[in-house]
Amino acid sequence: xxxxxxxxxxxxxxxxxxxxxxxxxxxxxxxxxxxxxxxxxxxxxxxxxxxxxxxxxxxxxxxxxxxxxxxxxxxxxxxxxxxxxxxxxxxxxxxxxxxxxxxxxxxxxxxxxxxxxxxxxxxxxxxxxxxxxxxxxxxxxxxxxxxxxxxxxxxxxxxxxxxxxxxxxxxxxxxxxxxxxxxxxxxxxxxxxxxxxxxxxxxxxxxxxxxxxxxxxxxxxxxxxxxxxxxxxxxxxxxxxxxxxxxxxxxxxxxxxxxxxxxxxxxxxxxxxxxxxxxxxxxxxxxxxxxxxxxxxxxxxxxxxxxxxxxxxxxxxxxxxxxxxxxxxxxxxxxxxxxxxxxxxxxxxxxxxxxxxxxxxxxxxxxxxxxxxxxxxxxxxxxxxxxxxxxxxxxxxxxxxxxxxxxxxxxxxxxxxxxx
Numbered sequence: 001x002x003x004x005x006x007x008x009x010x011x012x013x014x015x016x017x018x019x020x021x022x023x024x025x026x027x028x029x030x031x032x033x034x035x036x037x038x039x040x041x042x043x044x045x046x047x048x049x050x051x052x053x054x055x056x057x058x059x060x061x062x063x064x065x066x067x068x069x070x071x072x073x074x075x076x077x078x079x080x081x082x083x084x085x086x087x088x089x090x091x092x093x094x095x096x097x098x099x100x101x102x103x104x105x106x107x108x109x110x111x112x113x114x115x116x117x118x119x120x121x122x123x124x125x126x127x128x129x130x131x132x133x134x135x136x137x138x139x140x141x142x143x144x145x146x147x148x149x150x151x152x153x154x155x156x157x158x159x160x161x162x163x164x165x166x167x168x169x170x171x172x173x174x175x176x177x178x179x180x181x182x183x184x185x186x187x188x189x190x191x192x193x194x195x196x197x198x199x200x201x202x203x204x205x206x207x208x209x210x211x212x213x214x215x216x217x218x219x220x221x222x223x224x225x226x227x228x229x230x231x232x233x234x235x236x237x238x239x240x241x242x243x244x245x246x247x248x249x250x251x252x253x254x255x256x257x258x259x260x261x262x263x264x265x266x267x268x269x270x271x272x273x274x275x276x277x278x279x280x281x282x283x284x285x286x287x288x289x290x291x292x293x294x295x296x297x298x299x300x301x302x303x304x305x306x307x308x309x310x311x312x313x314x315x316x317x318x319x320x321x322x323x324x325x326x327x328x329x330x331x332x333x334x335x336x337x338x339x340x341x342x343x344x345x346x347x348x349x350x351x352x353x354x355x356x357x358x359x360x361x362x363x364x365x366x367x368x369x370x371x372x373x374x375x376x377x378x379x380x381x382x383x384x385x386x387x388x389x390x391x392x393x394x395x396x397x398x399x400x401x402x403x404x405x406x407x408x409x410x411x412x413x414x415x416x417x418x419x420x
Contacts, residue, residue, distance in 0.1 A: 023102060026095045033075055033096040035414055040071050043128050047121035064104045069114045070125075071100050077407035082385030082400070084112035115403065116396040126402055127297045129409050130273060134298060138416050143267035143365070144302035146274070146290055146311065147373030148283045149381065151397070152388040153245035153257040160237035160247070160257070166212050173205040211238035242392040248281030259394060261386065261401045264290050265372045267306070271412050272376065272405040273298065277398040283310035288319040301325055306369035314350050321349030328366045331357045380404045 027033060048066035075096070076087050088108040090097040133139050180194075180201045189197075239245050245257040260281060264274035274294045278286070287307055295301050304326045312329035320327045331339040331354055340358030342351035356362045380386040384404045389397055 023099050027099050031096065031099075032078070032414070033071075033100055036075055036078075036410065037071055037100065039410055039413065040067060040074070042132070043125060045070060045121075045125075047124055048118055051118075064106060064110065066114075068101060068104045069106075069111065072097065072106070072111070073115055073403055074407050074410060075100060077384055077403050078411060080383050080385060082390055084108040084115065087111055116391055116399045119395055119399050119402075122399055122402040122406070126272075126275065126406055126409075129406065129413070130271070130297050133269070133271060133409070133413065136417060138269045138413075139266050139271055139273065139298070140268050141266060141273070141294070141298065141300060141302045143304045143306060143368060144264050144273060144294065145267060145306040145369045145372040146262060146264040146287060147308065147369075147377055148286065148310070149261045149263065149377045149386060150248055150250050150258050150281070151261055151381075151386050152250065153239075153242050153259060153397075154389045154392050155239045155241035155245050155257040157247070157255075157257060159239045159241040161211065161240060162237050163212070166208055166238060166240070170205070170208045170212065173201065173208050177201045177205055207240050207243065210243035211240050213238075213243065244279055244394045245392075246279040246281065259389070259397045260286075261397070262286055262290060263373065263376050263380075263401075263405065264294060265376050267368055267372055269412060269416060270372065270375075271409050275398070275401050275405045277394050277401055279394060283308075284313045285316055287311045287316050288323070291320065291323055291325055304328055304365065306366060306372070308369065312353070314347065317353050318347055318349045321352070326356075327353050328357065328362060328369070329353070330366070376408070379408065384408070 045066055048070065052063060052066075054060035054062045072087060072091070076082070076090070081087055081090070085108045087097070088106060088111060091101050091106050092098070130139065177198075180197045239257055242257065245259065247255050248258050248260065250256050250258060258281075260278045260283070262274070262276045262278070262283075263272050265271065266273050274290045274297070276286070276290060276293065287305065291301055291305065301323060302325055305320060305328065307327070307329045309330040309332050312327070312331070317327060317329075333339040337343075340354050342354055346354065357366065380401075384407060385400060386404055389400065391397065391400060
């Protein structure tokens with residue numbers, strides 16, 4: 001006798017379900033999102049609130065709490081998420097992101113704008129975190145290492161044009177702006193369509209103007225570099241997509257439009273104490289301004305400074321000596337000469353630096369550089385959001401670098417002094 005058909009409970013996805021729950025119960029007490037929220041609550045975010053136009057007693061729709069957006073971007077950066085659209089999706093599908101939102105509605109437009117519209121506030125936030133960590137004796141600045149990270153810009157190599165072509169594009173863009181203005185009386189177009197077309201034409205004109213402005217900077221720099229009679233290869237070109245980007249050699253050995261992000265890291269704690277962004281492909285001359293930035297943030301200069309050979313031009317060596325900072329930097333061997341022996345053209349500071357790097361103590365201290373700077377560079381490129389930029393312009397790139405520095409510093413904070 002055969003068996004009867006099996007009985008099972010089948011899926012019924014059309015049935016309505018009422019499941020009462022609270023967001024706070026969805027995360028364990030030691031979850032990183034909770035730790036991050038408590039850390040952000042200890043910081044002064046008044047600079048983010050000052051720009052809010054909606055005030056008590058006045059009309060206007062209130063925006064989302066900046067504390068939520070700060071925590072969202074820091075948490076996303078820790079996760080290596082650099083896309084505003086992806087964060088919007090996660091705020092719907094991921095319990096940790098939903099918990100951070102706490103019912104505050106978010107969209108990718110608001111998230112994207114918030115990420116790059118608060119450069120000064122982010123800079124102040126980094127200074128605040130360093131002050132807290134110094135107060136807890138976690139940062140000593142006995143030794144600080146600096147290195148540059150070349151990041152790919154959101155622009156293609158094909159976006160670069162010579163002056164003649166840019167001037168022709170500018171003429172076309174201006175004609176397009178005038179043509180769009182004439183559409184203002186066209187009843188077939190809605191007000192939104194007219195505004196969109198006018199904005200697109202205006203932005204194209206502004207980009208071409210910016211590219212021509214960048215071209216002037218490149219030409220001025222070339223006049224200085226080739227003042228000795230050498231001739232430059234080809235005409236200078238400017239990018240229509242990201243006028244501030246410059247072609248530079250990347251980690252893979254090729255040349256691409258990019259920026260040079262600089263990070264300075266405290267040796268004892270592994271905490272980033274300085275951040276800057278330039279469009280120069282060279283690290284030469286980057287150390288003195290970074291030391292000034294560190295002093296402005298912390299109130300003191302590093303005792304010892306660790307850099308690679310790209311930073312040890314004679315001008316920088318003299319500048320660091322004048323600042324009272326002991327330099328430990330790689331010495332390049334040339335023409336078979338002893339690199340640690342002072343040369344006739346060396347200043348007193350350069351001679352002292354050469355002798356210092358020839359000692360066993362100097363070599364041992366210098367070994368710490370790669371453990372610090374290269375680890376930070378690898379971290380932000382591989383695990384955070386400094387691989388390829390999704391924003392354009394040096395100011396916005398600096399904001400992304402600051403988000404990464406803050407995220408890494410808070411992660412170190414959690415390790416060194418867990419927040420209860």
